[in-house]
Amino acid sequence: MDKEIFVCRCEDITLAQIKELISQGHRTIDEIKRVSRAGMGPCQGRTCRMLIAQELAKAYGVNVEEVLMPSFRPPVKPIKLGLLAGGE
Amino acid sequence: MQKTSSIVIIGGGVMGCALAYQLARRGVKDIVVLEKEYLTSGATGRCGAGVRQQWATETNCLLAKESVRMFENMNEELGYSKDIEFKQKGYLLLAYTDAQWNQFKKNVKLQQSLGIPVEMVDPQGAKDIVPHLNIEGLIGATYCGTDGHANPFHVTYAYAEAARKLGVKIETYTEVIGFEVEKGKVKKVKTNKGDIYAPIVVNCAGAHSGEIAKMVGEEIPVYPERHQALVTEPVESMQDPMVISFHHHIYCQQVPHGSFVMGMGDPNEPTSFNQKSSWQFLEEVAQKVVNILPPLKDIRVVRQWAGLYDMSPDANPIIDELVRVKGFYTVAGFSGHGFMVAPITGVMVAQMILGEQTVLPVKPFGIDRFSRGEYLLEHSVV
Numbered sequence: 001m002d003k004e005i006f007v008c009r010c011e012d013i014t015l016a017q018i019k020e021l022i023s024q025g026h027r028t029i030d031e032i033k034r035v036s037r038a039g040m041g042p043c044q045g046r047t048c049r050m051l052i053a054q055e056l057a058k059a060y061g062v063n064v065e066e067v068l069m070p071s072f073r074p075p076v077k078p079i080k081l082g083l084l085a086g087g088e
Numbered sequence: 089m090q091k092t093s094s095i096v097i098i099g100g101g102v103m104g105c106a107l108a109y110q111l112a113r114r115g116v117k118d119i120v121v122l123e124k125e126y127l128t129s130g131a132t133g134r135c136g137a138g139v140r141q142q143w144a145t146e147t148n149c150l151l152a153k154e155s156v157r158m159f160e161n162m163n164e165e166l167g168y169s170k171d172i173e174f175k176q177k178g179y180l181l182l183a184y185t186d187a188q189w190n191q192f193k194k195n196v197k198l199q200q201s202l203g204i205p206v207e208m209v210d211p212q213g214a215k216d217i218v219p220h221l222n223i224e225g226l227i228g229a230t231y232c233g234t235d236g237h238a239n240p241f242h243v244t245y246a247y248a249e250a251a252r253k254l255g256v257k258i259e260t261y262t263e264v265i266g267f268e269v270e271k272g273k274v275k276k277v278k279t280n281k282g283d284i285y286a287p288i289v290v291n292c293a294g295a296h297s298g299e300i301a302k303m304v305g306e307e308i309p310v311y312p313e314r315h316q317a318l319v320t321e322p323v324e325s326m327q328d329p330m331v332i333s334f335h336h337h338i339y340c341q342q343v344p345h346g347s348f349v350m351g352m353g354d355p356n357e358p359t360s361f362n363q364k365s366s367w368q369f370l371e372e373v374a375q376k377v378v379n380i381l382p383p384l385k386d387i388r389v390v391r392q393w394a395g396l397y398d399m400s401p402d403a404n405p406i407i408d409e410l411v412r413v414k415g416f417y418t419v420a421g422f423s424g425h426g427f428m429v430a431p432i433t434g435v436m437v438a439q440m441i442l443g444e445q446t447v448l449p450v451k452p453f454g455i456d457r458f459s460r461g462e463y464l465l466e467h468s469v470v
């Protein structure tokens with residue numbers, strides 16, 4: 001069942017994979033992002049970050065707010081390199 | 089946490105984990121790795137993860153060449169359950185001035201004499217390798233097909249897993265806050281989770297290793313310096329090698345996932361622990377990369393980040409025991425190339441600590457080289 005639930009749609013990461021990573025001892029969203037790419041897709045985790053936080057909160061018995069949020073970095077929306085270069 | 093150990097390694101980056109494995113493999117028991125956050129939370133998890141053998145000094149050429157051999161067999165050697173994703177798609181180094189081209193000629197002679205398969209190409213030859221390269225102003229380039237990159241998270245986890253299997257304890261979220269030194273020898277490591285006895289301590293704390301040395305009252309010339317990078321959305325595979333222009337202080341590669349990763353060195357970056365991303369970086373790197381690789385203008389940036397180089401006065405590491413605190417080793421100062429040389433450095437440091445003959449000489453990396461003025465100056469850095 002968990003194998004069919006996609007937590008991170010951009011990077012094709014399932015709930016089963018997230019649970020597996022948590023059981024291997026990964027404790028934060030940042031750690032999960034680095035090993036699995038969950039949250040690194042085009043939407044930059046807007047869809048999946050909360051879901052991963054909930055899983056971590058459940059596993060460690062803490063509030064979702066206590067689960068460390070990864071740092072938000074610019075750009076908030078994908079921008080073309082050409083636009084940044086001022087060429088267009 | 090355990091109260092005693094034979095060796096404490098500070099830092100859960102690629103260096104600390106590689107060293108822990110190499111020591112354990114040589115039969116050392118009771119090794120403890122202390123990491124203040126999680127594995128790869130330092131420079132290792134923020135690096136470009138490029139692996140190149142095209143250097144200007146013999147020491148760096150050899151460290152990189154031996155490490156490439158180790159990356160090639162790493163999954164098997166470490167019995168890793170996943171994949172370190174080592175891909176050898178080459179590095180293309182661009183020369184835009186006569187001075188640079190002359191330096192490249194010397195470098196290639198040296199590299200070839202050491203058995204590194206590198207070749208010199210004219211602008212058209214460079215374009216054959218990277219078809220979307222803008223060759224305006226280009227004088228020539230050098231290319232090595234066995235250069236490449238690996239996944240820094242997986243390399244570190246591969247070493248950590250293999251080390252754990254051999255009994256190494258890895259304590260994450262454990263911060264070193266001080267030491268006890270007795271009669272000029274290190275005795276105890278103090279952490280936020282309690283003290284641990286250790287006759288040998290290895291400082292692999294990257295950009296923070298200067299701070300760690302201060303805790304035993306010593307100064308080592310290792311400084312933090314911010315370096316930034318960005319990644320684009322994944323697109324179809326179009327560029328095999330990493331492209332570097334020292335003239336523009338820029339590197340750019342397409343990773344297997346399809347994203348382009350690029351970064352830039354800023355010669356005016358001050359020494360500081362600042363790890364914030366800047367808007368200026370985005371604009372500058374975009375201008376340069378769109379000029380060198382024009383079709384990239386239509387690809388979207390999805391994320392940027394920054395990390396700290398562990399700089400030393402000659403951009404090369406210090407691998408040495410402290411003179412006044414016996415048993416306390418420094419393995420830091422790798423600047424922008426600590427990831428690629430970590431595999432062989434792990435072997436050399438383990439051998440040095442155990443008093444064995446080292447595969448490559450460690451002496452050139454002694455800390456007294458600075459006071460003697462024998463800098464290992466390396467020109468080929470971004």
Ligand SMILES: Cc1cc2nc3c(=O)[nH]c(=O)nc-3n(C[C@H](O)[C@H](O)[C@H](O)COP(=O)(O)OP(=O)(O)OC[C@H]3O[C@@H](n4cnc5c(N)ncnc54)[C@H](O)[C@@H]3O)c2cc1C
Pocket residue numbers: 098099100101102103104122123124125126127128129130131132133134135136137138139262263264265292293294295296300315316317351394395396397398419420422423424425426427428429
């Ligand atoms: C943007 C960028 C791009 C780069 N690109 C490349 C590249 O393409 N190729 C390459 O080879 N290299 C590259 N590098 C350099 C490379 O990342 C580093 O040289 C290498 O990762 C250093 O590894 P390390 O294990 O020595 O240090 P780190 O990975 O920094 O590990 C040190 C660890 O020590 C921990 N620590 C610090 N203080 C304490 C304390 N008091 N107690 C406990 N733990 C502590 C930190 O949390 C950290 O995890 C790049 C670096 C950056 C920033």
Ligand code: FES
Pocket residue numbers: 007008009010011038039040041042043044045046047048049
């Ligand atoms: S859903 Fe995870 S990054 Fe978009």
